[in-house]
Amino acid sequence: MTNRAPGEGEASRFGISVAKARACAGASATARPARMNLSIDDFARGVLAADRAVLGRAISLIESTLPADEAIAQQVLERLLPSTGHSLRIGLTGTPGAGKSTFIDSLGTMLTERGHRIAVLAIDPTSRVSGGSILGDRTRMSRLSNNPHAFVRPSPSGGTLGGIARKTREAMLVCEAAGFDIVLIETVGVGQSETAIADMSDVVVALSIPGAGDELQGIKRGLLELVDVLVVNKAEGDNAAKARTAAAEYTAALRVMRGEGDRSRVAVLTCSALTGDGVWQVFEEVRSRYASLRASGSLEPRRRNQDRHWLRSLLHERLDRLLLDLPGARSAFTDAEAAVLEGRTPPVVAVERVINALRTDLRGESRGY
Numbered sequence: 001m002t003n004r005a006p007g008e009g010e011a012s013r014f015g016i017s018v019a020k021a022r023a024c025a026g027a028s029a030t031a032r033p034a035r036m037n038l039s040i041d042d043f044a045r046g047v048l049a050a051d052r053a054v055l056g057r058a059i060s061l062i063e064s065t066l067p068a069d070e071a072i073a074q075q076v077l078e079r080l081l082p083s084t085g086h087s088l089r090i091g092l093t094g095t096p097g098a099g100k101s102t103f104i105d106s107l108g109t110m111l112t113e114r115g116h117r118i119a120v121l122a123i124d125p126t127s128r129v130s131g132g133s134i135l136g137d138r139t140r141m142s143r144l145s146n147n148p149h150a151f152v153r154p155s156p157s158g159g160t161l162g163g164i165a166r167k168t169r170e171a172m173l174v175c176e177a178a179g180f181d182i183v184l185i186e187t188v189g190v191g192q193s194e195t196a197i198a199d200m201s202d203v204v205v206a207l208s209i210p211g212a213g214d215e216l217q218g219i220k221r222g223l224l225e226l227v228d229v230l231v232v233n234k235a236e237g238d239n240a241a242k243a244r245t246a247a248a249e250y251t252a253a254l255r256v257m258r259g260e261g262d263r264s265r266v267a268v269l270t271c272s273a274l275t276g277d278g279v280w281q282v283f284e285e286v287r288s289r290y291a292s293l294r295a296s297g298s299l300e301p302r303r304r305n306q307d308r309h310w311l312r313s314l315l316h317e318r319l320d321r322l323l324l325d326l327p328g329a330r331s332a333f334t335d336a337e338a339a340v341l342e343g344r345t346p347p348v349v350a351v352e353r354v355i356n357a358l359r360t361d362l363r364g365e366s367r368g369y
């Protein structure tokens with residue numbers, strides 16, 4: 001099999017069977033477009049048949065930034081869309097070292113033993129620096145990484161948080177189409193990645209550890225809005241009592257912050273991801289929240305609302321790109337930035353100039369059709 005340059009060999013994409021492609025799986029994957037000679041049909045059929053090799057490649061396709069790959073990725077996604085949505089989507093956040101990967105390994109193993117199929121994905125904007133939250137942690141997920149009923153995929157590296165989150169979300173849809181009935185998405189508990197995870201999960205779990213009295217400051221109001229289940233991990237041995245105290249402090253603080261009668265109360269639990277104690281209870285809480293979302297008819301509206309957020313953020317991203325793709329708008333933007341930096345023009349005036357240049361560019365474009 002030869003390495004193909006992007007955009008080359010369009011026709012051959014439709015010629016190769018999944019089986020043949022699988023036979024090539026051992027070949028070196030350097031500098032090859034992610035679509036790698038699979039047709040849209042091959043991708044869709046392979047994913048729907050839960051072919052792990054094709055699933056892996058479909059996700060690589062989604063992560064690819066080659067324009068030719070992106071175009072195919074969109075069509076593959078569109079084909080798979082009717083087969084998505086049938087999973088419980090669990091978001092897991094918490095500071096590095098809180099035990100997220102260990103927790104996923106423990107819970108994931110319990111779930112596969114009960115007949116579930118688990119996909120584990122990650123959103124980690126720092127992955128390029130840290131070497132990948134999940135990849136670096138494969139040892140922490142040693143059981144799950146070798147489990148035939150689990151699929152573990154590291155965070156896509158590079159790009160903006162928005163880009164990484166989008167790709168993770170699309171990978172989640174592909175995993176759903178491949179029949180995984182539980183998707184666990186891990187993110188480092190920093191800044192906006194928590195918002196991103198809440199925008200693709202049905203239930204959000206935050207993991208923390210008993211610290212030296214910093215429990216209360218650990219609950220940021222923003223995070224509180226996003227989290228359904230708060231878990232104090234490492235609650236075993238000498239730590240068990242400390243963890244219980246931390247959980248009690250969380251409960252008290254949450255009551256104050258949210259108000260006594262708030263029905264959408266955050267559940268506070270303790271567990272030990274290491275021993276497995278309490279891990280299943282965390283899942284029961286997650287499952288019961290998911291069940292009430294479904295029973296009350298709020299699951300679908302919640303997901304549609306998430307889709308609307310994605311639509312808006314994708315649109316913003318594309319508009320940014322469009323601005324830079326159109327020559328008039330781009331140079332107006334460069335001038336505007338310089339003028340604002342030098343204090344010659346207020347931003348509100350500068351933005352109008354850019355918009356006017358953009359309008360002129362677009363009028364020119366539409367005449368070209």
Ligand SMILES: Nc1nc2c(ncn2[C@@H]2O[C@H](COP(=O)(O)OP(=O)(O)O)[C@@H](O)[C@H]2O)c(=O)[nH]1
Pocket residue numbers: 094095096097098099100101102103137140233234235236271272273274275
């Ligand atoms: N004692 C104890 N250690 C744990 C527990 N869960 C995780 N750890 C340890 O905490 C460290 C960080 O765990 P990891 O799962 O990588 O955390 P992550 O960064 O949140 O994914 C590792 O050394 C784990 O072995 C637990 O329940 N108890």
Ligand SMILES: [Mg+2]
Pocket residue numbers: 100101102133134137186
């Ligand atoms: Mg981890």
